[in-house]
Amino acid sequence: MLRVVKILALLVAMTAIAAFAGYRYWESRLEAPIAVDEETLYEVPSGAGYHRVVADLANRGVLQDEWAFRLLTRLEPESIPRLRAGEYMLEPGMSGLELLELLGSDRVVTYSLTVPEGWTFRQMRAHLDAAPKLEKRTRDLSDEEIMALLEREGRHPEGWFFPDTYRYHKGMSDVDILRQALTRMERILEEVWEQRSDDLPFETPYEALIMASLIERETGAPEERREIAGVFKRRLERGMRLQTDPTVIYGMGERYAGRITRADLREATPYNTYTIDGLPPTPIALPGRASLEAAVDPLPGDTLYFVSRGDGTHHFSRSLREHNNAVNRYIRNR
Incomplete structure (x- = not known):
């Protein structure tokens, strides 16, 4: 009887040792480095589950031991993160567990898109159309349809999108960028208008936006913005036409080929400030914050x-x- 007990005890001990060794080997497979020699872009498709992603990574040779990651769902299912759709950058040396953590995080690959100050809305649209990895929802829409989509129906789009650098990731659309730029411009315009001078020759924030667009198109020299605003202010106060060339160019639209003639200066368009009094009907470009601030605080002189x-x-x-x-x-x- 004692001999049987000893044998059973030995078997239990051997089983425990084998189980522990097996468990440690399984853990070592989870913690082993993934098989990439350089930064590698990997995309988790929308709706893809854990088993599908693990199988795909194994098929690509990134994971060497698919069985270990399938076993994870049975032994430690609580440790499996909920995978998120998007693009991720796999790094050499990271473990399989670190890879899973990455695919369940918000550390997706992002891209940048810069809209320079002074661009027109048409230029911004073309830039969005050419941006990689960005879903194009507005490509076939008119300007009016875009503004309706942004819940600004009836508003002319020019000037209303703040020029800046925007970050995005795959899965975002041009509408997301436009909405960010629109809400930023509305917020900044409101902030700037609250700090306006008392003796402006216009009465609404929209007129300040129009004025800022003229300043933006006239100069890129920061020290001149307020002085140009001062010239425009005094001309409006005296009933003088603004006579600024960028309004002629904007009124010409796609006909503009790099130069304006005397005939262009005399052509009556809604924007030609050589032929109309006061401000043009809408902005002519996307102004930055410095031009907005200059528009509401012209330099005396x-x-x-x-x-x-x-x-x-x-x-x-x-x-x-x-x-x-x-x-x-x-x-x-x-």
Whole structure:
């Protein structure tokens, strides 16, 4: 009887040792490095379950021991993260368990899309259409249909999208970017309008947005924005036409081929500030925050004219005579 007990005890001990060794081997397979030699992009498809993803990773050779990860669902199902659809960057040296943790996290691969200050909405749309990995929901829509989709039905889109760099991941759409840019512009315009000067020659935030777009298109020199705003302010106050070339270009639309002529300056369009009084009916570009701030806080002074020097800056003049001399110096001679 004692001999039988000893044998049974030995068998139990051997079984326990074997089970422990097997368990440790299983754990070692889960913790083994995945088989990638460089950063590798991997996508978890929408709706894909754990077993499907594990099988796919095994078929690609990323996971060497598919059985170990299938066994995980039986032995430790609570340790399996809920996988999330998206693109992930697999790193050399990461373990299979770290890979599962990654695929259940929000550390998806992201892309950037930059909308420069001064672009038009048409340029922004073309940029969205060309962006990789971004779902194109607006490609075949009109501007009016896009604004309706964004719950701004009847609003002209120009100027209403804040120029900035936006991050996105696969699965997002151009509508997501447009909505972010729209809500940012609305918020920033409201903030800037609250800080406006008391003696502006216009009365609404939308008019400030229009003014900011003119400033944005006239100069890229930060130190000039408020001075250009001051010129426009004084011209509006005196009933002088703004006579700013970017409005002529915007009114020409796709006909613009890089230069404007005297005939273009005389052509009556809703935007040509050589032929219309006051501000154009809508913005002509997407202004940044600095131009918005300049529009509501013009620099005091007595200048009424400016002309490009050809180096990105302008010469400002108080009189028409001084301005004509500057035009001769910087434009006609050039």
